[in-house]
Amino acid sequence: MALKKDFVKFDKVDKSYDGKVLVVKDLQLDIEEGEFVTMLGPSGSGKTTCLMMLAGFETPTNGEIYLDGKAISSIPPHKRGIGMVFQNYALFPHMTVYENLAFPLRVRKIPKDEADKKIDKALSMVSLQGFASRMPGQLSGGQQQRVAVARSLVFDPQLVLMDEPLGALDKNLRESMQYEIKHIHENIGVTVVYVTHDQSEALTMSNRIAVFNDGKVQQLSSPDELYEKPVNSFVAEFIGENNTFVGEVSDISGGKCKVKIANTDILANPISVKGKGEKTKISLRPERALINPSDKMDNIHSGKIEEVIYHGDHTRVRINLLGNNQFILKVPNSSANLDIKLGKDIKIGWNSEDARALDPS
């Protein structure tokens, strides 16, 4: 069976709660069948609202959402057949784990022996065999989380929504759960729409990430593309660490542009600048700038070391470079780079390709 390209489709969806402010603006989003798509963004960016509209708990103010080709705005949540994992798990506290998992099967009138098989399968998927008779209150946070995941999958939905499911877990558990959910997704091939504000979570788990800000999708692409090639300065700053220079384009030619910063011209890769005189913000990932650069690099400048922080595998160096005293470098911990001392002037270089000249905001 061929996988459908637009299994879930948001078509020009607007959403407003009070008739004054648009929480979601003109949302256009296609999700492929079997894909793991993450909606990533700061709080208040509209990502959870989108998820709730998809689940049926909010209605779009304008536009339409399609699931498997069918418009679903008029279908109530219980008929959409979408599995959902909630922020605080939303396990039914008065039911055992077994009863929690049996709930979606019972309302679908699935015979008991078949239901039992499905429940066993779902529990083994999250490695919780033998927990069926426990109450949710007797489980740890991570175990509750797994029950919630199992419950959202036990009735074989085509689509599973997850609303910041790992937010309440501690860091180590969160990381291991990320891999677990990723593996479950890979094994059963269900389509997952995942909401989080944690970028590392999004980068780890997703096939594609939709970065939300201000009710709009800023960029929808794979994790590596999102990190390497952000299309605007919001994405560049939101994902990963980022060094920025604000300046004005003084020349643009041959796929490169010159940007004037603090009376110095630097070469950059013009992404969203079109012509001379435009204001721009240059984004450069810390690991793309090197100390002791080779001559091949087309940007070589010198700066003064302001702070050195030892991180074990690498050293974080803060440098005052071209009037920006927040310029961060990550220096790998190898013997060649021992010459880093506070207050020292060093040369730093990078390829103009990696310095992306984006919108100035």
Add this chain to the structure above:
Amino acid sequence: MSSEIKQILTTDGIPLEVSLKKAERKNKIKAFLLVAPLLFFLIITYVFPIGDMLFRSVDDKMVTQMLPKTFKAMENWDGQELPDEEVFAAFHEDFIKLVEDKREGKLSTQLNYTKNGFKSIIKKLRRKSKSFEEGNYKEQIMSVHKRWADIEYWRAIKRRAPEFTSQKYLKGMDMYVNEEGKIVSVEEDRRIHRVLWLRTLEIAFFVTVFCFLMAYPIAHLLATLPMKYSNLLMICVLLPFWTSLLVRTASWMILLQQQGIVNDFFVGIGLVADDNRPEMMYNKTGSYVAMTQILLPFMVLPLYSVMKTISPSLMRAGKSLGGTPFVAFWKVYFPLTIPGIGAGCLLVFILAIGYYITPALVGGASGTLISNQIAFHMKSTLDWSFASAMGLMLLSGVLVIYWLYNKLVGIDNIKLG
């Protein structure tokens, strides 16, 4: 394992238990001092009165002390025939003493509780006894009134001989010890208390049901509405709390009377004819309406406090898993509110079962409860021991309900907020 337990010592060599007690003693004293005022207050205002009530309800010393010689003489009397001269002489002696102390009225009241008809014959006896001659008291007393020659009345006196009695409790259930010493019910047309007990239970039960039906949606709204609306609604719920009970009941009288607002409205919209206005007050309806309104907050508040803790995502989870809104409500939301329902129902039922002012004002004859009867005996007949007995019966009824509730729902499941 060795059988002797090794005593654990602290680093200073003091036994651990001793050391712990010493360390905790100060806190324990502090804690006790904090609760001491309340404890003291409770003992004075609750434990003593209840104890006194319990005592009063079974205490029957008064008559025993008023007729000591009579009862002594009666010890040998088998009750088959009229007592002999010895008893009459002793009774006369006791009676003269009572007349001297001007306490014969009390005796007549007390004996009248046991058997009607004592009041007049004791009055008569007092008058005639002034001219009694010494000796042959049996003849003289019997000639005062024919009832003095009736063995039933002498048996009634003998029944008052013990210092303690259960007759008040029996009377509360419309029963009495008959001439043969058996416990029997009074005649059907005089069973007022049983009717009242049943009516009290019935009204309390239905008031609880009505309160529950009305409070559940209100509490749900309170728990789910946005803050600015829920605050307003909360004030509406609490407003009755801040109004005097009497005022609220009186306003129901204005609303419910035959020429009242509700009736006017019904006539106005043509629901009832002007000359056929229904009676909504001075009967059960009045009690139901007013008590439900007054007790409603006691149901709303525990329900609200429980519902407030139920995450809205649970209902959503229920729906997203395929449950219709009703299934999600019935299988997920409702079971989680049971602790609140239990608390609210218990609270309302227990308050309703002992309700007094409202039924007294709007209940009329068919809407009064057992508490009105208790008040009646406290204030009008001054039969405090009977009032105490009924009060204790009410209290034990409440305790039984509490016990039943604990068996059915479990008291730990209760949540008052």
